[in-house]
Amino acid sequence: MNPHIVILLQLIHLVIGQFKIIPPDNPVIGVIGKGVILPCQLQAKTISERLSIQWIFTTNSENIDVSIYDGKNTQNPVTEDKRYQGRTNFFHTEFNKGNVSLYLKNVMVSDKGKYTCSVFFENWYDEVVVELSVAAAGDKSSVFLDGHVGQGIGLTCKSHGWFPEPKVVWLDSKGEIRKEKVITQNERTSSGVFDIISSMNLEPKSDMEVSCRVVNDLLNTACESRVLISDAFFPSTSPWMTAFLVLLFLNAVVIGALAYKLKSNFKRTQDANRYRIDLDFWEAQSHAVPITVDAAGGDLELQVPPAPGTRSSDPSGAADARAPSAVPIALARDGFAAGKRYWEVEVARRPDWVLGVVRGGRERGAVLPAGDSWALHSSRGALFCGRGDAAVEPPPPSCSVVGVLLDLEERRVKFYEAVHMVLLATIPVGEGDAHTFYPFVPKSEGSLAPLVFRPVRIPSALENL
Structure with a gap:
């Protein structure tokens, strides 16, 4: 036998032995109006981050690319068919464990049918078919x-x-x-x-x-x-x-x-309103990006206005309580000029804080005016947003993690209480503001701890849906 053929067969056998898709043990049943996981488990010794996953829904007339993950595309690895827009999630942090399952939200009658999970490596491919049945239990007779x-x-x-x-x-x-x-x-x-x-x-x-x-x-x-x-x-x-x-x-x-x-x-x-709120938060969180503070950014300060309703405690009136105060801030290393970006900040360790985005911070000098910031403030247990003229009503019961969505397509900044998925405030960004926007947090001052950006783990919240 030709030695080249022998080597090729050995390589094929080696690749087949390293990778395998395990078919699901039981049929999958989705309840209409709720979420369901379409299982697809890859068994492998090591899994490359450059893998590709394709979920296809097969109907009588066409094949629909429900959701595709391309590990080679680091900017926008996930694409969805418009008929499934905003309804799918991958378990990104579980890829290294072989979990390439798909989470499908708000199951509909039309979702019933066969879904094919296809996994691609450079020299390997396999697929498995998952059949989804849908059901609903009606109201009391x-x-x-x-x-x-x-x-x-x-x-x-x-x-x-x-x-x-x-x-x-x-x-x-x-x-x-x-x-x-x-x-x-x-x-x-x-x-x-x-x-x-x-x-x-x-x-x-x-x-x-x-x-x-x-x-x-x-x-x-x-x-x-x-x-x-x-x-x-x-x-x-x-x-x-x-x-x-x-x-x-x-x-x-x-x-x-x-x-x-x-x-x-x-x-x-009530259920419909809760679903819309959850869907808005998941859509925002799907645009999560890692944020790194620029350690060499220099000394920057932001003029922060006082909380609404603040009055001077000086009887002589010499002190102007409505004058803005300067807060040392730390900018992110990278700024954003287009698209949608989401990140989260831990705020539980500091009673008073301000966070958000500033416009063109590095080009504006050491002191940045409040008018160039879109921020959420915490002062004396109260939250206010914008440029110091609007309190957050009603106030959230607790606020330990704040999520920020910079949406330069809709020209707005959204702030969320990320633990309970509550929208706190929305601030518009003017149409003429075509600049680069940098995330920021306050620096540590004395005994006050610095705020930190935390990694966003999207799949962990799916357990609460």
């Missing part, structure tokens, strides 16, 4: 009286927001399936989930305890409503009394259903 049907009473069971299409069973007091004829209609909504309407007629002398159970086999979950029908609701020698009781019961049911609907709408509104 309710049983309504529809009135008289012959000598019996019509009953209707309703529930909303199920996927896939659930089963509906009517039970008696012993938990056994009733023998009455049941008519069930499952209506599909515009979002793809199902609303359930099921009806039956209860005849006199039947088992008067009735249960409606809605079952989702995929999630192995169910909801059930149980009612006990009195003989007084059936036609008798006193139809007026029966009619009165029926109307009274129906009114009670309507009032209860209305109260439940209002409560459900309020909770859904």
Whole structure:
């Protein structure tokens, strides 16, 4: 045999033996409206930072590049399809452990299907298929009286927001399936989930305890409503009394259903607002960059205005409490003139501080005017932003880590309480300010500790979603 072929086969065998993608043990089920992890585990002795990962969603008509990570592109390694914009995250800090899984947010009905995880090295490639099933457990079922049907009473069971299409069973007091004829209609909504309407007629002398159970086999979950029908609701020698009781019961049911609907709408509104807040924070954090303080930056000071409402304590009025004070600051080594950049600063070790960005700091001399800064200030336990004229309302319960998003596409600076993902303030940057902006923190003064930039670990927050 040709010695070159032997060497080539040995190299191929060596590469195949070093790398392997482990297929998932169990099928993946995503709950509509929540997040899900599409698993992809690479088994290897060593893993290069220059690997490439591609997640592809296969439909009947096309292949969609959901999210791609290119380790060779250090500036913008991740790209997303516009249909998945802002909905995916890689576990970047887990790459060295072989975790190339994809986190998919806000699962939708249309996300159901097969996803291919492809991993590339310079001389190796492998892929694995992950099938995602989606499901949703609807709200609590309710049983309504529809009135008289012959000598019996019509009953209707309703529930909303199920996927896939659930089963509906009517039970008696012993938990056994009733023998009455049941008519069930499952209506599909515009979002793809199902609303359930099921009806039956209860005849006199039947088992008067009735249960409606809605079952989702995929999630192995169910909801059930149980009612006990009195003989007084059936036609008798006193139809007026029966009619009165029926109307009274129906009114009670309507009032209860209305109260439940209002409560459900309020909770859904709260959940939607919380999701929008989390999504905004994750989008900001996805632009995280490392920040290094310029040790050779020299002595720079920033004119910082006092907190809003500060008055002079000098009875003679000689001291002007509204005059700005000079604070020694440390600039980052690198500045930014375009795009979006995010970083975080630990502030728990210092009661009063100021941080943010300054415009063209190195070219403006030793003292930088407050007008050239976009900053968040902490003074006497209160936060204020801008240029000293706006307090942060309402104040956060605690503030140990501050996240800063410099968004030069939307021309604004955002400040977040990064532990609880709360937006503290947004400051616009003028359209004419086409300059380089430098992150800054105050230097240490006496016993006051310096503020430090901390590394941003995006995957750690995914556990709280």
